[in-house]
Amino acid sequence: MTEPTPALQIRALSKVFALREGALEVLRDITLTVDPGEFVTIVGASGCGKSTLLRLILGLDRDFRGEIRVDGVPVTGPAADRAIVFQDHRLLPWLTAEANVAAALLNSPLDAETRAREVREHLDLVGLSKFAKAWPRQLSGGMAQRVAIARALVGRPRFLLLDEPLGALDALTRLRMQEELKRIVAHEGATALLVTHDVDEAVYLGHRVVVMQPHPGRIATILEVPPEARADRSSPAFVALRDRILGLLGVGAIEALAV
Amino acid sequence: MTLIHSSPAPVPFAPRTARALVQSLAPLGALSGQILLGLSFPLALLALWSLGAARGWVPPQILPAPSVVWQSFLDLCADGSLALHTNASLIRVAEGFALGATVGLVFGAAVGLVPALRAWVWPPVQAATRVNVLAWMPLLTLFLGIDEALKVVVIGWSVSIPVILATARAVGDVPATLRELGAVLNLTRAQRLRLIVLPQALPQIATGLREGLANAWQSLVIVELFASFEGLGYLMTWGRQLFQLDLVLVAMAVIAVLGFSLDLSLRAVERWLQPWQTGAGHGR
Amino acid sequence: MAGDLATPRSRDLRPILSFVFVLILWDLAHRFALVDPRFLPAPLDILTRLISELSAGTILSDLAATLRRNLLGFLIGAAAGVSLGAVLGASRRIGQIVGPTVVAQRQTALFAWVPLLAMWFGGGDSGKIAFIALAAFQPTVINTWRGIALVPEPLRELAASLRFSQGQYLRHVALPAAAPQIFTGLHTALIYAWLATVGSELFMNITPGLGGRLSEGSQMFEMDLLFLAIAIFGAVGLIYNSLAEALEAQLLKGHRP
Ligand SMILES: Nc1ncnc2c1ncn2[C@@H]1O[C@H](COP(=O)(O)OP(=O)(O)OP(=O)(O)O)[C@@H](O)[C@H]1O
Ligand SMILES: [Mg+2]
Numbered sequence A: 001m002t003e004p005t006p007a008l009q010i011r012a013l014s015k016v017f018a019l020r021e022g023a024l025e026v027l028r029d030i031t032l033t034v035d036p037g038e039f040v041t042i043v044g045a046s047g048c049g050k051s052t053l054l055r056l057i058l059g060l061d062r063d064f065r066g067e068i069r070v071d072g073v074p075v076t077g078p079a080a081d082r083a084i085v086f087q088d089h090r091l092l093p094w095l096t097a098e099a100n101v102a103a104a105l106l107n108s109p110l111d112a113e114t115r116a117r118e119v120r121e122h123l124d125l126v127g128l129s130k131f132a133k134a135w136p137r138q139l140s141g142g143m144a145q146r147v148a149i150a151r152a153l154v155g156r157p158r159f160l161l162l163d164e165p166l167g168a169l170d171a172l173t174r175l176r177m178q179e180e181l182k183r184i185v186a187h188e189g190a191t192a193l194l195v196t197h198d199v200d201e202a203v204y205l206g207h208r209v210v211v212m213q214p215h216p217g218r219i220a221t222i223l224e225v226p227p228e229a230r231a232d233r234s235s236p237a238f239v240a241l242r243d244r245i246l247g248l249l250g251v252g253a254i255e256a257l258a259v
Numbered sequence B: 001m002t003l004i005h006s007s008p009a010p011v012p013f014a015p016r017t018a019r020a021l022v023q024s025l026a027p028l029g030a031l032s033g034q035i036l037l038g039l040s041f042p043l044a045l046l047a048l049w050s051l052g053a054a055r056g057w058v059p060p061q062i063l064p065a066p067s068v069v070w071q072s073f074l075d076l077c078a079d080g081s082l083a084l085h086t087n088a089s090l091i092r093v094a095e096g097f098a099l100g101a102t103v104g105l106v107f108g109a110a111v112g113l114v115p116a117l118r119a120w121v122w123p124p125v126q127a128a129t130r131v132n133v134l135a136w137m138p139l140l141t142l143f144l145g146i147d148e149a150l151k152v153v154v155i156g157w158s159v160s161i162p163v164i165l166a167t168a169r170a171v172g173d174v175p176a177t178l179r180e181l182g183a184v185l186n187l188t189r190a191q192r193l194r195l196i197v198l199p200q201a202l203p204q205i206a207t208g209l210r211e212g213l214a215n216a217w218q219s220l221v222i223v224e225l226f227a228s229f230e231g232l233g234y235l236m237t238w239g240r241q242l243f244q245l246d247l248v249l250v251a252m253a254v255i256a257v258l259g260f261s262l263d264l265s266l267r268a269v270e271r272w273l274q275p276w277q278t279g280a281g282h283g284r
Numbered sequence C: 001m002a003g004d005l006a007t008p009r010s011r012d013l014r015p016i017l018s019f020v021f022v023l024i025l026w027d028l029a030h031r032f033a034l035v036d037p038r039f040l041p042a043p044l045d046i047l048t049r050l051i052s053e054l055s056a057g058t059i060l061s062d063l064a065a066t067l068r069r070n071l072l073g074f075l076i077g078a079a080a081g082v083s084l085g086a087v088l089g090a091s092r093r094i095g096q097i098v099g100p101t102v103v104a105q106r107q108t109a110l111f112a113w114v115p116l117l118a119m120w121f122g123g124g125d126s127g128k129i130a131f132i133a134l135a136a137f138q139p140t141v142i143n144t145w146r147g148i149a150l151v152p153e154p155l156r157e158l159a160a161s162l163r164f165s166q167g168q169y170l171r172h173v174a175l176p177a178a179a180p181q182i183f184t185g186l187h188t189a190l191i192y193a194w195l196a197t198v199g200s201e202l203f204m205n206i207t208p209g210l211g212g213r214l215s216e217g218s219q220m221f222e223m224d225l226l227f228l229a230i231a232i233f234g235a236v237g238l239i240y241n242s243l244a245e246a247l248e249a250q251l252l253k254g255h256r257p
Helices: A050-058 A096-104 A112-125 A140-155 A171-188 A200-205 A227-231 A234-251 A251-258 B018-026 B026-057 B066-078 B083-112 B115-120 B122-128 B133-146 B150-173 B175-183 B189-228 B234-241 B246-274 C014-031 C043-056 C058-090 C090-108 C109-122 C125-149 C152-160 C166-203 C208-219 C223-252
Strands: A009-018 A024-034 A039-044 A065-070 A082-085 A157-165 A191-195 A209-213 A220-222
Touching: A024 A220, A024 C208, A039 A200, A039 A234, A050 A065, A050 A082, A050 A157, A050 A191, A065 C166, A082 A140, A082 C125, A096 A140, A112 A234, A140 A157, A140 A171, A171 A191, A171 A200, A171 B234, A191 A200, A200 A227, A209 A234, A220 A234, A220 B018, A227 A234, A234 B133, A234 C208, B026 B066, B026 C090, B066 B083, B066 B234, B083 B115, B083 B189, B083 B234, B083 B246, B115 B122, B115 C014, B122 B150, B122 C223, B133 B150, B133 C166, B133 C223, B150 B189, B175 B189, B189 B234, B189 B246, B189 C109, B189 C166, B234 B246, B234 C109, B246 C090, B246 C109, B246 C152, C014 C043, C014 C208, C043 C058, C043 C090, C043 C223, C058 C090, C058 C125, C058 C166, C058 C208, C058 C223, C090 C125, C109 C125, C109 C166, C125 C166, C152 C166, C166 C208, C166 C223
Parallel strands: A039 A191, A039 A209, A082 A157, A157 A191
Antiparallel strands: A009 A024, A009 A065, A209 A220
């Protein structure tokens, strides 16, 4: 009774796509609870429904079975307190980098001056102040992705959905952005759900790691990340957890689990 | 907790009534539901038109009642004049299309295959074709009079232009990969034409022909409005002179229906000619 | 259109030379009396006529009257086309109800509307402008509708995730995404409207304008005037086409991925 309302509560969630060739079951019986301020990462084979899960949580698709609640309220559609970084950066090609970020504030109550400052600060945060006036086609894949991250963060959402946000970045920028994400989520007290194919990233960022398995997409297991693993990438705890997850993602392990 | 979502959840923006309507049509299949929706608007217009005519909202010289138009349609059918005019128009379109398609295919292929023609003859011809046949019509009457010859030439002219363009381009720009294939297989020039150049050109040529037919129909109306004593365009001109809008509307409707069916049938021919494009094939 | 055919290679002078040859042949045919000048005027006759018409100012005032009608009709038709197209594209339901009628209307031969519009609006300026507007309306409405209705799903999702209103969606996502296709529609509309302008001047009442001069040349057997009018008709069409192409390239520059 005294426990706080979970930031996210998913219960017995199933998703089926009706295709011409028949029904395609993409998610089966997903149950997951995320506490406020928690950082949860999701790993799993390509096609196991990770992006689909994020789209359902955001409320882009309301055709599903089961229950999704954010702050105790069933999701009925996108809301200001939830932001997403799509797997493809999805910048509007006819808007500059700056205007793309500002687009997230079109419906915000802030005054114009504050908005402009927020946009500037967030472009600065992702290291792209010099490219504020650039068109998306003039940006590299990694730069475009960082603009998309700035766009998601600029509204200071309480819930962040991140679909492989660092996938196209070079190794160094990637490490820097991981630090930033971790810092921002902790600093703003936001709740984050991050999909990644990089197991190191999943362990380093997440309080918990959700391991999914495909056909249909299910949660294979959820692993707690010990604080010392989260703090230090070379700690034995980090290495052990990473190897365990890699094992789980390996073909033999998945088949063993599927029994 | 009884707040379990049932599937599918309601779509937020669709008005419930429209949704219910579509769902009640579900047994007919989604396609026929769409067709009914598409028909609802013209039917509503028709109803409004009838109502307006019955209440006398618009004077009959501006818009006669649908029943009057229908009656003139029946009259024109009964005394055979509609068949006469339609027949005259269709023959013109057929002759003009045949002329334009033949000239277009031959000239287009020549331009596409012979670089010298492309360089020396094509540019002035292209400049002339850029000017719509409509503007040439007053000139053509001086050479051809205002009888059948004028009509067939004007229609043929408008048909030939897209056919020439499509044929010349399709035959002239064989992709390098296919040209290399011809070389690798050691095909003779005739074999290359038959096995590579023509089949890969066919879709574009078919599109050109379909565009030509659309043009034929447009210029039929143009040339019949310009000068004629029979044909659907003449029927309209005549109705306008008599201030009989019902005749004008009947002729418009026939022109619309025939033009639409011509396009549909040419699309069907196009599919039949290129079974490899649809994937279904017809057993070859 | 056929750019590859028109310009086979850069620095290829043959296309230009071919025009010169045609002119020379044309002129020679006259000098050796191979053609009847009553049917085919010499190239120089047309130029002479142009100069006399220009100095009298007649052809310019005719052209001005024609262009005025043309632009007015085009603006009305294009504005109506873009607006209706945006509504059809933004609301799937309205698109399903009204769209088929618009498509069917497009299949009707354009000039079949001339007698009806002439009776409704009269054969004078308003009838002509109504017809020109209709010619411009058809391609604009269809292309705007298609362009907006076919905005890629990812962009719609983005708009939903940023909670854009319908208006914000149209302004920031749908219209820019559909811009290339809307321009295609406007480009076609410009050409059609020009055709309709001359057509309306030929088929409706005689009023000052290029089409009137065209009929005059034909009826009075003034071949130099007739050829001059045809050339002006072609030239304006060409200018419209190049203007539209240049404008399209300019406006869409930088706005494409
Ligand atoms: N709109 C859709 N219609 C039909 N099937 C879909 C749709 N979206 C996704 N799918 C299917 O759902 C499955 C899961 O897709 P999803 O994009 O969620 O995978 P993912 O785990 O994000 O993969 P990746 O790691 O490659 O991004 C795939 O088999 C895909 O084909
Ligand atoms: Mg994905």
